[in-house]
Amino acid sequence: xxxxxxxxxxxxxxxxxxxxxxxxxxxxxxxxxxxxxxxxxxxxxxxxxxxxxxxxxxxxxxxxxxxxxxxxxxxxxxx
Amino acid sequence: xxxxxxxxxxxxxxxxxxxxxxxxxxxxxxxxxxxxxxxxxxxxxxxxxxxxxxxxxxxxxxxxxxxxxxxxxxxxxxxxxxxxxxxxxxxxxxxxxxxxxxxxxxxxxxxxxxxxxxxxxxxxxxxxxxxxxxxxxxxxxxxxxxxxxxxxxxxxxxxxxxxxxxxxxxxxxxxxxxxxxxxxxxxxxxxxxxxxxxxxxxxxxxxxxxxxxxxxxxxxxxxxxxxxxxxxxxxxxxxxxxxxxxxxxxxxxxxxxxxxxxxxxxxxxxxxxxxxxxxxxxxxxxxxxxxxxxxxxxxxxxxxxxxxxxxxxxxxxxxxxxxxxxxxxxxxxxxxxxxxxxxxxxxxxxxxxxxxxxxxxxxxxxxxxxxxxxxxxxxxxxxxxxxxxxxxxxxxxxxxxxxxxxxxxxxxxxxxxxxxxxxxxxxxxxxxxxxxxxxxxxxxxxxxxxxxxxxxxxxxxxxxxxxxxxxxxxxxxxxxxxxxxxxxxxxxxx
Numbered sequence: 087x088x089x090x091x092x093x094x095x096x097x098x099x100x101x102x103x104x105x106x107x108x109x110x111x112x113x114x115x116x117x118x119x120x121x122x123x124x125x126x127x128x129x130x131x132x133x134x135x136x137x138x139x140x141x142x143x144x145x146x147x148x149x150x151x152x153x154x155x156x157x158x159x160x161x162x163x164x165x
Numbered sequence: 166x167x168x169x170x171x172x173x174x175x176x177x178x179x180x181x182x183x184x185x186x187x188x189x190x191x192x193x194x195x196x197x198x199x200x201x202x203x204x205x206x207x208x209x210x211x212x213x214x215x216x217x218x219x220x221x222x223x224x225x226x227x228x229x230x231x232x233x234x235x236x237x238x239x240x241x242x243x244x245x246x247x248x249x250x251x252x253x254x255x256x257x258x259x260x261x262x263x264x265x266x267x268x269x270x271x272x273x274x275x276x277x278x279x280x281x282x283x284x285x286x287x288x289x290x291x292x293x294x295x296x297x298x299x300x301x302x303x304x305x306x307x308x309x310x311x312x313x314x315x316x317x318x319x320x321x322x323x324x325x326x327x328x329x330x331x332x333x334x335x336x337x338x339x340x341x342x343x344x345x346x347x348x349x350x351x352x353x354x355x356x357x358x359x360x361x362x363x364x365x366x367x368x369x370x371x372x373x374x375x376x377x378x379x380x381x382x383x384x385x386x387x388x389x390x391x392x393x394x395x396x397x398x399x400x401x402x403x404x405x406x407x408x409x410x411x412x413x414x415x416x417x418x419x420x421x422x423x424x425x426x427x428x429x430x431x432x433x434x435x436x437x438x439x440x441x442x443x444x445x446x447x448x449x450x451x452x453x454x455x456x457x458x459x460x461x462x463x464x465x466x467x468x469x470x471x472x473x474x475x476x477x478x479x480x481x482x483x484x485x486x487x488x489x490x491x492x493x494x495x496x497x498x499x500x501x502x503x504x505x506x507x508x509x510x511x512x513x514x515x516x517x518x519x520x521x522x523x524x525x526x527x528x529x530x531x532x533x534x535x536x537x538x539x540x541x542x543x544x545x546x547x548x549x550x551x552x553x554x555x556x557x558x559x560x561x562x563x564x565x566x567x568x569x570x571x572x573x574x575x576x577x578x579x580x581x582x583x584x585x586x587x588x589x590x591x592x593x594x595x596x597x598x599x600x601x602x603x604x605x606x607x608x609x610x611x612x613x614x615x616x617x618x619x620x621x622x623x624x625x626x627x628x629x630x631x632x633x634x635x636x637x638x639x640x641x642x643x644x645x646x647x648x649x650x651x652x653x654x655x656x657x658x659x
Binding site: 135 | 239243245246250251254376397400401404428431432435438439453
């Protein structure tokens with residue numbers, strides 16, 4: 087599906103990310119999850135890492151929900 | 166004043182009536198096999214999301230998981246990240262295609278897909294029998310949890326509690342199949358999430374703790390030292406083990422097959438994610454708070470009850486209802502999944518094995534439209550037989566029962582490489598898939614009973630290594646292309 091620039095601009099203005107960004111986001115999440123035990127950010131406490139992961143994945147899920155609610159942006163950014 | 170026992174029995178009684186009502190309303194109009202096993206493939210995102218969550222939430226999760234957070238602290242965060250990251254991703258990637266194939270190829274079970282994709286009879290009767298063997302103890306655990314709770318806090322004889330639990334389950338599952346199950350799951354799921362979040366808030370307020378410091382003492386950077394990576398191995402293993410096994414369990418597959426459209430499935434996954442995030446965060450809060458409220462408890466499977474009683478003796482009442490809801494929502498789903506496996510993988514698998522081309526072509530669907538109702542009656546008889554078997558297991562409580570849960574999850578996890586390979590790769594790789602699955606199942610048994618898994622990992626996670634290795638080698642040496650990939654592409658648009 088080709089997305090018109092108007093529809094895409096509307097999606098961007100609402101905070102909807104492209105599929106490519108979404109994939110990168112989930113790759114970062116998985117990297118955070120597996121690297122968490124060794125990152126100096128944890129300072130001995132892993133709970134903030136969990137909150138960070140929940141916050142990031144919540145944003146990605148929310149943007150996906152908005153994508154589903156908007157017509158014309160379903161396949162935007164597939165490549 | 167009403168005493169706690171009366172209050173508990175009254176709450177459970179009212180809850181049972183509510184569930185039976187939902188089962189009746191949801192199950193009306195169950196007319197054929199498709200209604201009975203996959204809810205007519207017409208479910209929207211709200212019942213499906215709650216149903217997914219309710220199925221995953223078990224009596225063991227309500228009673229035991231907080232104890233793991235209490236006992237192991239941050240190392241258990243792998244459990245949380247499994248449900249928050251890996252499970253939604255797995256459903257997004259695998260579930261989407263599986264749903265479309267379910268419609269176009271009329272699948273009810275995962276092994277039907279594997280048998281079709283890899284053109285292998287191993288994934289019909291043998292895989293069906295293995296699935297039943299692993300699911301039966303799983304179905305008994307729900308009854309055990311309820312029996313113990315009613316016996317301990319309401320004074321009801323254990324066997325009487327077990328019989329009551331399975332009796333109610335039989336009523337609505339036989340009546341409306343998966344349709345009834347999914348409607349009752351909405352209630353069971355709401356009860357579960359309300360209990361987790363509500364009790365976490367009550368405990369946090371009672372203990373006056375800082376949420377950022379919960380579980381702080383559980384694991385330090387030092388304890389994740391790669392040189393002795395036991396804890397880190399366990400943490401990582403949770404992410405893989407739980408995050409991926411969830412998508413391969415037969416009762417979850419029925420939910421994927423039951424969703425009416427691709428968009429509804431995606432909304433289901435997002436809603437399910439939100440419920441997971443809230444419930445897992447609540448579990449973390451509870452585990453951390455109980456460390457402060459009731460420190461030093463060694464029997465961590467008792468911690469949920471001990472901790473709640475410390476805050477208020479009345480909290481045992483919602484706990485009992487939550488255990489009932491969590492157990493029932495798992496057992497009913499597993500029963501329907503088992504019945505689907507018996508019908509499709511074993512009975513229809515036998516027809517296909519004997520050269521019944523009609524059965525092969527239509528996946529075992531009824532030969533004659535007039536036969537539709539009797540096919541559904543067969544499912545009902547199987548459901549009763551399965552639940553009676555569960556009563557036997559729950560009543561006798563064999564000592565190995567709880568160990569078999571991890572074994573069952575590990576065994577179904579072995580489907581995952583085959584599911585991914587089957588959906589995304591182009592070569593047939595029949596032998597590679599068969600040997601990979603056998604190696605995985607053998608690995609799960611060996612690492613559960615005979616050899617300690619390395620790095621503190623789960624047996625199922627370690628067994629994935631030979632599984633994936635054999636599948637990959639088989640794929641490299643496989644030369645035959647399969648036309649199944651085109652079916653997957655077409656199914657995506659369904």
